[in-house]
Amino acid sequence: MKRWRFLLGFGSETGQSKSIAQGMVDIASEQHQICADMFELDEVDKQFKLEEEPVMVIITSSTGDGEPPSNASKFWRKIRREKNSKLLSHMKYTILGLGDTNYSTFCNCGRVLDRRFEELGATRFYPSAWADDAVGLDLIVEPWLQGFWPALKETLMKLNTSTETSINNLSESINQLNLTQEIKPTVNRQLSSSNKFKSNQDNITYSSTLAEMTTLTLPPKSSHSLSIKLIESSEDKNQLPVDSHYHISALIRRECLTHDTAIKPVMSIELQLSEEEFLFEAGDAIKIVCANDENEVNLLLKRLEWMDKASHQLDISLSPDNTKKSAKIPTYIPPMCSLRYALTNCIDIRSSPRKNLLRLFVDCTTDEDEKRRLEELCSREGSDIYIKYILEEHLSILDILNHFPSCKPDVAMLIEFLPQLIPRFYSVCSSSLDDARSIKFVYSALKFEALNGRTYERFGVCTNWLNNITIGTKILIQTRISQHFRLPLTLDTPLIMIGPGTGVAPFIGFLEHLYLSSKSIAGFDVNNLHTWLFYGCRHRQRDFLFEEQIQMYQQINILKHLFVAASREEGYPFRYVQDQLKANGHELANLIYNRNAIVYVCGDIKTMVRDVRETIVHILQEHSDITNIDEYMKSLETSRRYLLDIWS
Ligand SMILES: Cc1cc2nc3c(=O)[nH]c(=O)nc-3n(C[C@H](O)[C@H](O)[C@H](O)COP(=O)(O)OP(=O)(O)OC[C@H]3O[C@@H](n4cnc5c(N)ncnc54)[C@H](O)[C@@H]3O)c2cc1C
Ligand SMILES: Cc1cc2nc3c(=O)[nH]c(=O)nc-3n(C[C@H](O)[C@H](O)[C@H](O)COP(=O)(O)O)c2cc1C
Incomplete structure (x- = not known):
């Protein structure tokens, strides 16, 4: 029997919308037996046709000054220019917009698409929502997702959008959708009488309100689909990440622009490009592919008990008992690389673990008090605590593992559930008229104290990396062409x-x-x-x-x-x-x-x-x-x- 499906289109500049959309694909398939066909919005008319889609969900950020992300610009133009006011009259839709309230064009891309979809005849089946990166996307995304699944199921059922049309299969599908009862796995693990965390009075490991609850509502357990094999004999090769969208440059100068006594040092960087055709103008920014801090990677490897085999090559594949339809090997990790390489260059080891990963950690933990607290942190009842003490304090995966010493997660699980290390942007502070093969920018180095649950002092990932690389180091860069932040054409404009x-x-x-x-x-x-x-x-x-x-x-x-x-x-x-x-x-x-x-x-x-x-x-x-x-x-x-x- 074919499954119920919907179209999930995303537009993402720096990966956040994409990561939310990917999470939805997994939840749709694992927890609701629904197929979410996920595409970049610009795949319109190639991978999907709007005329043929009964249910569409859009997750998109805004960039520039209220513009669509680069993988949604064609879709944006198409929707804005469309004249046929009935084009989408067959369609049910909803939009999750990501933005930042510091821009007066907050969530402009999502909002404009929302308005245009309505004008083109589509009907919202669930309220569109606008998540604010300035205060934390999860404040909106989490509750939005909670209401989204029941609304989607009801819509799919009403529309009979099964790809299989026989009546028998339809009723089977409806049963599968389990409409009347939301899946709410609960747990009532007893607290040990001598809860070791009670005396800590530390917000990560103990909060009396949660500790007293007898029942917690947990997110369903995600299945994991990757397996890794260690190729004992081979050692890591020191390779530059491969991505044809990037240009290779070399660091030729790094200078401190501030006096020794300045509160925050600011550095300037000059890169030499190896190709002539790299185009940039004043007002543009460049994207820099950076790496995690060597010491932090070592701490994580030690904590995972992988230090002795850290440089051996891994063979990452889909595990034979994988049941996840959407499972795939992360494309940003080379098929053959070491764990050290993956943790250094490919994976965002700083990001706070999402609740589905904390849920999986419960089963990798032996100590009962630690298990119970991890359950609290990923439970619906613990949402506020999770946001306040984990997300807002930017606790990393290593912080969490340090707080829960009996938790021994599988490395394949971390590779699967931690997000990609994202390049950072820097505004260009030079002109290509000077030397089209040299590009300059400045940055201020960031430092975060070991406080409020953070178990070690840390630095900004990219700025720390820029501080430490040696002259001559090869760096992958890409231009982010500014649409409007440019000099005007007329000289006399003030x-x-x-x-x-x-x-x-x-x-x-x-x-x-x-x-x-x-x-x-x-x-x-x-x-x-x-x-x-x-x-x-x-x-x-x-x-x-x-x-x-x-x-x-x-x-x-x-x-x-x-x-x-x-x-x-x-x-x-x-x-x-x-x-x-x-x-x-x-x-x-x-x-x-x-x-x-x-x-x-x-x-x-x-x-x-x-x-x-x-x-x-x-x-x-x-x-x-x-x-x-x-x-x-x-x-x-x-x-x-x-x-x-x-x-x-
Ligand atoms: C278009 C554009 C242009 C830019 N131009 C410049 C530029 O010219 N110069 C410049 O210096 N920067 C610039 N930036 C910012 C730059 O891209 C990086 O975000 C910045 O350098 C920090 O990167 P990082 O990897 O060092 O820090 P990260 O490791 O990414 O850390 C910074 C992040 O840590 C989080 N954080 C806050 N408090 C804590 C805490 N207590 N513990 C842990 N984490 C915390 C913050 O949310 C912040 O996002 C620009 C950004 C954009 C989007
Ligand atoms: C260069 C840049 C420009 C942005 N412009 C806007 C904007 O005009 N309006 C807005 O609401 N948010 C804006 N944002 C915020 C992003 O939309 C927000 O951070 C979002 O979570 C990014 O999601 P993404 O990673 O999927 O692109 C901007 C962010 C950046 C880095």
Whole structure:
């Protein structure tokens, strides 16, 4: 008998939507016996046809400034341009949008698709939802998924969307769907009278409310489908991850841009590209393929008791007793590599284990108190604790294993359930006019204390890796072409560039580009430029990034106005860039309102982005006759005159 099915389309830039969609495929098949056909949205008209799909679920993020991710742009254009208002009248759908409320275009891609699906006649079978990466996607995703499955089953049943049409099979399918009773495996493991965690009073291993519960609702146990064989004789080869979408570059310079006494060191990096055809422009970002920290990998290998065989090659395959239809060997792990290689280069060992993995850990744990606590952490009743103490504190797999010493998970299980190590983005701070084979960016190194359940001190994965690699190391990179965060075509458009800290990076690229253009393009008159830079640091003597270069641009008239804020300097009147914006409010309002200036905001401080926007609103209200400021700001955004490039 064929199974009930639905179409699951995803659009993902950095892998989060894809990972949620993949999890749904597994749950659909294992827990509900439903087939979810999962495709990138841009596979439309190749792998699936909208006209033929009775039920469609979309999981998509937004990127750029409310744009679709790169694997959903064709789908986006198709849906937006479609004229036939009945095209989707046969379809039931729902959308889970992923976004970030720091963008005024929060979940724009999902929201626009939601509206268009309705306009094209489709009916929502379950409310669409918008998950916010700024506060944690799971706050919305978890409850949304809980309600999703019963709604989907009911819809499929009503639609009779069995791929098999015989009446007998249909009733069998309905029975299979188990509509009346949601699957809620429960457990009532008794607490041992001398619960070893009770005296800990530590939030990861003990909470009195959960400890007192006699019954817990657990997620159903996922089956695991991978098996690994160890090829004893072979040693690891030191290979660069293979991916044809990336270019090979080499690290040729790393420099510290801050004084020794700076609170946060900022480094600059220069990469030499091995190919001519790598295209980038100021305003773009590059994606860097990085690796996990060697010491952290060693700690994990030790904890898994794999140190002695860590460099031997693994043969990863689907286990012979695998029953999971959607099972596949992760494509991001080479078929023959060592566990050390996989943990270093392919797997995100920092990510917090999801609840389905914690559920599997229960069966790999011998101590009863530890088992019970793991059950609590993955139970429905323990959701708040799980979010607060595991997700929000960013506990890694190693932290969890350290808290539960009798847990001895199988390595194949970790390979299957931990996500892929995702490349990191960095804003380019150079111009290709200088040397198209050299690319520069800056980063600030991150460090997280061993606190609040984190059992060891750690550093940002990529920034730590960039700090430690040797000159000459080969690095895989890819450009992320910016749709709008670019210099305008006309020279005399005023540019208001607001970039505290490393947020100044793209503006250094802009200024360098203007400088090199002024030297190479006949008729380029620097007097036509109207460039305003608002920069912020802690102490001008310690962490004023690119100070000399910026001053040089000022001297040669490329940069017309520079305003610096310093947040930790006693007596200095401008603490934040907003203070400098306010002090220049009259001029700025004139530039924006009367002279069509473009405002660029870049940086890593989320509150800064909100505060800058509020300040601009305030300035415009005070110094212009705008009556509807919300509408005006919206028009600035839609006409691409208020542009953001932010990260956390
Ligand atoms: C378009 C774009 C451009 C960017 N440009 C730049 C740039 O020019 N310069 C720059 O420096 N960065 C830039 N970034 C950010 C950059 O991509 C990385 O996110 C940043 O360098 C941190 O990466 P990491 O691997 O070192 O840190 P990670 O290991 O990824 O750690 C950072 C993450 O840790 C999490 N975290 C927070 N608190 C804790 C804690 N207590 N314990 C553990 N984890 C915690 C945070 O959620 C954060 O996501 C940009 C990002 C984007 C999207
Ligand atoms: C460069 C960049 C631009 C983004 N732009 C937006 C945006 O315009 N609107 C929004 O709601 N979220 C935006 N986000 C947030 C992402 O949509 C969010 O982090 C999401 O969880 C990413 O999911 P993905 O990994 O599937 O792409 C942006 C994120 C990045 C890195």
